Amino acid sequence: MEDATRSPSRRAFLRGSAVALAGSVTARGAMAQTADPLITELQPWASLTGDGVDATPYGLPIKYEADVIRRNVPWLTADTISSINFTPIHALDGTITPQGCAFERHHSGAIELRKDDYRLMINGLVDQELVFTYADLERFPRENHVYFCECAANTGMEWAGAQLNGAQFTHGMIHNMEYTGVPLRLLLEEAGLTAAGDMADKWVYVEGADASSNGRSIPIEKALDDVLVAFKANGEALRKEHGYPVRLVVPGWEGNMWVKWLRRIEIMDGPVESREETSKYTDVLADGTARKFTWVMDAKSVITAPSPQSPIIHGHGPLVITGLAWSGHGQITRVDVSTDGGVTWQTARLGKQGDTKALTRFYLDTQWTGEEMLLQSRAMDETGYVQPTKHALRAIRGENSVYHNNCIQTWHVNAKGEAENVEVS
Amino acid sequence: MLKYLNILAALVLSATPLMAQSKYGLGRPALPQEVAAWDHDVRPGGIGLPPGSGDVLTGETVFADKCAACHGDFAEGVGNWPKLAGGDGTLANKDPVKTVGSYWPYLSTVWDYVNRSMPFGNAQTITPDEVYAIVAYILYSNYMVDEDFTLSNENFADVEMLNVSGFIMDDRDQAEYAIWRGEPCMSGCKDKVEITMRATVLDVTPDTPSDTTVIEVAATDTPEEAPGTMPEVAAIDPELVAAGAKVYKKCAACHKIGAGAKNGSGPQLNGIIGRLMGSADGFKYSKGFNAAAQEGRHWDDETLGAFLTKPRDFMKGTKMSFGGLKKSEDINAILAYLQSASE
Secondary structure (H helix, E strand, C coil): CCHHHHCHHHHHHHHHHHHHHHHHCCCCCCCCCCCCHHHCCCCHHHHHHCCCCCCCCCCCCHHHHHHCEEEEEEEHEEEEEEEECCHHHHCCCCCCHHHHHHHCCCCCCCCCCCCCCCCEEEEECCCCCEEEEHHCCCCCCEEEEEEEEECCCHHHHHHHCCCCCCHHHCCEEEEEEEEEEEHHHHHHHHCCCHHHEEEEECEEEEECCCCCCCCCEEEEHHHHCEEEEEEEEECEEECCHHCCCCEEEECCHHHCCCCEEEEEEECCCCCCCCCHHHCCCEECCCCCCHHHHHHCCCCEEEEECCCCCCCCCCCCCCEEEEEEECCCCCCCCEEEEEEEEECCCCCCCCCCCCCCCCCCEEEEEEEEECCEEEEEEEEEEEEEEEEHHHHHHHCCCCCCCCCCCCCEEEEEEECCCCCCEEEEE | CHHHHHHHHHHHHHHCCCCCCCCCCEECCCHHHHHHCCCCCHHHEEEECCCCEEEEHHHHHHHHHHHHHHHHHCCCCCCCCCCCCCCCCCCCCCCCCCCCCCCCHHHHHHHHHHHHHHHCCCCCCCCCCHHHHHHHHHHHHHHCCCCCCCCCCCCCCHCCCCCCCCCCCCCCCHHHHHCCCCCCCCCCCCCCCCCEECCCCCCCCCCCCCCCCCCCCCCCCCCCCCCCCCCCCCCCHHHHHHHHHHHCCCCCCCCCCCCCCCCCCCCCCCCCCECCCCCCCCCCCCHHHHHHHCCCCCCCHHHHHHHHCHHHHHHCCCCCCCCCCCCCHHHHHHHHHHHCCCC
16 A cells, blocks of 8 residues: 555655755756656556546545645634634635535534425515425525635634634635525515515524524625525535535625524514624624624735745745635735735735635745745725734724734745744834 | 416415415415424513523522533533633723623523523523523522522513623724725835744644645555454444434533543543543542542443433532433443443
8 A cells, every 4th residue: 555655756746845955046956967767767657557437436635635624723612513623725726615625613513404304484574484495495596606704703813912823723714615596685585575664774684403593683785685595515515514405605794694504584673682693703892892793804815825834845936925815895906915024015916806705816926045034915805995914903903802803914934934923013 | 266266276286375475486384383483582672582480599400400511500611611600890801701791782692592502412402491590590690680589581671781881883994994995005114024923932733734744544445354453342233332322412512532532521431431430631520539539449331320320329429410311221322332432
């Protein structure tokens, strides 16, 4: 059996990088002294056959990518059943998050709910209280949209200082998928909205089917705008950890409102003031008062590589600095990158113009000759909002908000190419 | 008449009553008893409360039985589980303690959450009167009511929450967006830059391999077992183990078992059958279990079965607030599970 830790390609790759490091500071490096056996010798994969079709009826990543996985921080919560883990954003590229490594957040564990057992109730101030089956939902006109879902607590451990050493842990409570679903508006209209009158001060309460019965109140204007009742992500059924068979998608707003295993929608004349919108997901300011109903996720960005879990291992020369930017207010219009801790900035290249309320990939194609760097990125969105520094955020909010920390992140990269989460003056 | 028949036919065909406002005719009307079964939310002022009542003393008993394992006998919280009492005047401190007393703005939220989402791992099993009693006890634990207090749907709206005026609506558009818009600085943005804090100094990041190492993944083909190298163990009935795994859900919030299991609210249970009583490293046992450890008493199927039947009868003063398993088949199943899941 092949030893994954000593795979020929990995070993050769590392040897190759060591040659480049030792050889010179130029990209091309010194002329190879000996011929590369990966080229000159017959390799088993060029001679023997590989797996047949159906070896894996539903494929997983190759074993060499086995470290690209969700991880949690055990000391954060009492129990994994009511906890969170983190997307390995340091190891991904592009913008779409594969479902299998997209972060999970459960309040009472990920339940297994059959499509056949699924019911969605609409009640309250509607003309006719209704029950839908899963099959009913698939008969409404449906739409496709890419949206990011970010937990309000993403980067929450960094308020008081640099704490967790990796982009996965500081910024990994986020994923970005293409959803297929029915606009919530269509379901509400099907139940009839004349009972809700002029919609003034009307709210939509959404609730999950799991034991936590997570429930949130959403103003009806948002519910009628872009909220989706989704049943597919990235083309396939939602994973159970993301709410199979049906979850709510609330574009640009905090992940807690994206109720999984959605079972009930009630139109009301006021918010429920549920546990998750009073005792949690409220932001304590320095004087002890707390902001509530802070739904929108403001513009934010992070460099995913180089970063503590993705050091520079290729030596001097061309370096691709890359990261992600997003805004709950709309499109990302620009991302600037600093390599000197925010003294000077260069505008990065966007991988492609990002969708509204979706992750946008940025790149800065640069040269690195071993100098220490203090890497930062700064996002701007279509409203003209500029991602703030941690100092600016703290000046207004103090250090106890827990939620909605969208500060500029700093990675210190040393001469060896290793990166560390730091805070700068 | 013909028209009527047509409508009837349409009804039968679509199995969906026609509604004037319905565009697609999908779904069916929710029955009143269905709405009643799911619509339990309770809102500020007690809107949605069922009639009922519960007093502090009853609440203390119910709380000890159903809540204290995680939230502590006095609602003070165990380990990382939420504290429900205390924290007065801490909201402006460095680490605010946000409890029902110090932080929660509405009593309805407490009732609603206990009723629908608690106890953890056994939600929606408490009667309304028990919920009133638990909420009364939480208020008492926060010194908000006296010990002779009874909470009911009738006096619910009279309870004043300490932090009811401690919240403001999201004001970021005024307080932040207004000042964080515009063309940002591109050069000479500060005089100097110094590192003021490093994450590695704190060292709280879980160990993760960097990209330069590859994790060994489990081989998909299991190596053949050499006969005689495995210790002789009595065959465990897989069905019984599966049944035990289900029963264990009642335990899992407090007790961990398997690779890397650590103590939680209760001790980790690896190798529990055959293990010295009161011997999980680092767990603070009751006096009774400490004494049992001194005496060298060990857990076996019989003693563990007796403990799980009536924990407090078996061991006076045990911290385990679980009431016990009533059915002997559940006990047998969980013993099989504990045996099989141990690392």
